[in-house]
Amino acid sequence: MTFDRRITPVRADLADEKLRGQVEAERFSAGTLRRVLTAATPLHRHPSPDAPVDTQAIWGEAVTVYDEHEGWAWVQLHDDGYVGYLRSEALGAPGAEPTHRVxxxxxxxxxxxxxxxxxxxxxxxxxxxxxxxxxxxxxxxxxxxxxxxxxxxxLGTWESDYVAIAERFLHTPYLWGGKTSLGLDCSGLAQTALNAVGIAAPRDSDMQEERLGTPVPVTPGLDGLRRGDLVFWKGHVGLMADATRLIHATGYTMQVLVEPLAVAEERIRLTSYGPISSIKRLPSLGG
Missing domain, CATH: 2.30.30 (SH3 type barrels.)
Structure with missing residues (x-):
């Protein structure tokens, strides 16, 4: 079987007990529950500060720790299932169950x-x-x-407009793997905004494209779009602020900005990710 390494806790030497019989590993573990007790900490692909950063974990996130070695913990985040390495010092005991969110x-x-x-x-x-x-x-x-x-x-009290949440991040610096108010990437912006209204969104844009919303036709004139529609390229995502403007975190300006979708589409198509791959509509804003 083929598994997505981003969300599957399996290594050659160790795997989640739940995967016993599905994957091969030297040993299996149910792991231990811990909680992130730092404002934000990077989740690395390998146990090294120089390793690529896939995402961040933020204060209060529950994680399952499968292994710890030389100051690094191999974990799975509970909120979106992402797997990687955090510094052990960023984690603490589960403590009291959270009652509120920021x-x-x-x-x-x-x-x-x-x-x-x-x-x-x-x-x-x-x-x-x-x-x-x-x-x-x-x-x-x-x-x-x-x-x-x-x-x-x-907890359980949600915002009503995820585009309004995204708009709070205007001019926030672009940060690969980021999902905080100090810096975030395109899929981090979408995930954070959707989570604030109670929609459990995957972390990466390809996962979001696959799992979120219902398709909206991509017309030559980019017509018929609504506030809240998610616009996907193969490697990028943005949210429609209205029928014609896109809000997204972009490496082009290294910040979150709003611009005409037609302008963004032409630039992205010609310089980076190619044409729009799909547009998805969510019921909370799209009807």
């Missing part, structure tokens, strides 16, 4: 419920936290520190 683009953590205190950390959109109490305008976190309570939403 609903602001970014928020700070303070040692006390006071905005004048020096901040001790930061959290990006969709980070998960466990709130143990409220003091004034601040939520006390089980991991220590306080976050501004209006920047948090109870």
């Amino acid at each position: 609903s602001a683009l970014r928020t700070f953590v303070y040692p006390g419920p006071n905005l004048k205190l020096p901040h001790s950390g930061w959290l990006t959109l969709n980070s998960k936290v466990a709130v143990t109490g409220i003091e004034g305008d601040y939520a006390q976190l089980a991991t220590g520190g306080f976050a501004y309570a209006p920047h948090l939403s109870a």
Whole structure:
């Protein structure tokens, strides 16, 4: 059988116990549950700081750790199933089950419920936290520190417009593998925006193209599109801001920008990924 290495926890020497009988490996393990306890940490393809970065894990994400060696943990992220290597120091015990997610683009953590205190950390959109109490305008976190309570939403409480979420990231720098307010790539922008409205989106654009939405005809004039439609190339994705404009994270300008789809289509077709491969519509905005 052929497995996608990005989302299949299997190596020659080790594989997930759930894959026993399906793959060959020297040994199998059910792994141990851990949680990401840093604002963001890169997930590498190999256990080396110089290895390619496939994505990031953000605060509060649950991971299954299958192996640890010389400061590196081989893990699978629970939210999107991605497999790779994180620095062990970025992980901690599962701790209290998260109760809230960060609903602001970014928020700070303070040692006390006071905005004048020096901040001790930061959290990006969709980070998960466990709130143990409220003091004034601040939520006390089980991991220590306080976050501004209006920047948090109870788990299960979602935004309604994923394009509006994407628009919050305008001018955010492009970062390959990134999915935070400090930097993100095209599929990271789409995944982050969709997750904020409760849509569990895969990480990479090819996975998103395969699994999300229903097809919309790609006409020569790029007609009939709606706000929220996902536009795919073989290696790129953007979201329609309206019937004619695309919002996407692009290496062309190294930032998130909005531009006419016709302009983006011509440039991308001629210089990088070829023609549009598909357009997908999601029911939450597309009807």
